Amino acid sequence: MDWGLQNRISRIIKPTDNRALMLAVDHGYFLGPTEKLEVPRKTISPLLTHCDSLMLTRGVQRTSVNPKFPIPIVLRVSGGSSIIGTDLSNEEITVSIKDAIRLNASALAMSIFVGSKYEKQTIVNLGKLVSEAEEFGIPVLAVTAVGKEIGQKDARYLSLACRIAAEQGAHIVKTYYCDNFEKVVDSCPVPIIVAGGKKIPERNALELTYNSIKGGAVGVDMGRNIWQSDNPISMIRAVRSIVHGNSNVNDAFTLYQKLCKENPVKNSLKKQKIKNIQPKKGNNFQPKKGNNFQPKKGNNFQPKKGNNFQPKKGNNFQPKKGNNIQPKKGNNFQPKKGNNFQPKKGNNFQPKKGNNFQPKKGNI
Secondary structure (H helix, E strand, O other): OOHHHHHHHHHHOEOOOOEEEEEEOOOHHHHOOOOOOOOHHHHHHHHHHHOOEEEEOHHHHHHHOOOOOOOOEEEEOEEOOOOOOOOOOOOEEOOOHHHHHHOOOOEEEEEEOOOOOOHHHHHHHHHHHHHHHHOOOOOEEEEEOOOOOOOOOOHHHHHHHHHHHHHOOOOEEEEOOOOOHHHHHHOOOOOEEEEOOOOOOHHHHHHHHHHHHHOOOOEEEEOHHHHOOOOHHHHHHHHHHHHOOOOOHHHHHHHHHHHHHHOOOOOOHHHHHHHHOOOOOOOOOOOOOOOOOOOOOOOOOOOOOOOOOOOOOOOOOOOOOOOOOOOOOOOOOOOOOOOEOOOOOOOOOOOOOOOOOEOOOOOO
16 A cells, blocks of 8 residues: 555554544535535534544535644545435446645545445446545545435345455445444455444444444444534534543443533523523613513604603603793693783683783783
């Protein structure tokens, strides 16, 4: 094996303990904006310091990963089908070797679909990719994918798929954990990394990690079970404690719980919503209806202090002290001191106590 090839593999599988913790974020190539991976940069950035390598597509690498951060890249180079298509196994090579070199990929990843309609196409593509990549000292990771209707996740099927991938020249194989997993490992002459799969409870994901390492895998390539967790940083650190720290499940789960308490989620969606309806201190802000909102007419609207606000007729308006306001005829009008005002005959008009009211002369 050439020096460059060995060096690139050592970036992914750490030579100090022959273990690997890969973070998978390539799901969008056929699933689109997966839950909690809608904005890749926000998902990836906090986790980079806790994984050994990153598995992704070139689009996400260029747009969502800091090129100044020294993270080894396992570049997804196959695709062509989507989750809403008729057959996920109908994949082709979508990235050239030149572009992989431009992106400084440490390894190339592609899927094979053993037992599917397009089995031959994907296996032949793997062989061609290995031949091209080895010219430049780039290792290939083969993913033993399971489509909608192919392949059971049992030792017999996975042993077959992993062995075929290795026979075609794959340097690393990514597959699933299963009962009798040791049989899969023993029959595959190259290192195996176990896929995390769909989201499961955190303790179960830690059990999967522990059992995989115990069964002979060099590591895990985990995605949804890390970044779909409510506490992704705590989760990846717990997984790492098994992969590189030889922790058992109980110790790893205890660490996860401890980290969750030490670093609670500060920006949960619920807390963000509460924050968004709290006005700044000193502002007379009224939130929308349902959040203690006070609409205008008929409600006790209070204008800002110091504003000369004039409400419409009929409102309980109180003029400022000292203003000489003259209301219209028929209102409770108080004339100025010294005016000889006489009310009409028969009107029981009573002036306010203390006013020097003088009725007009000749109107008695």
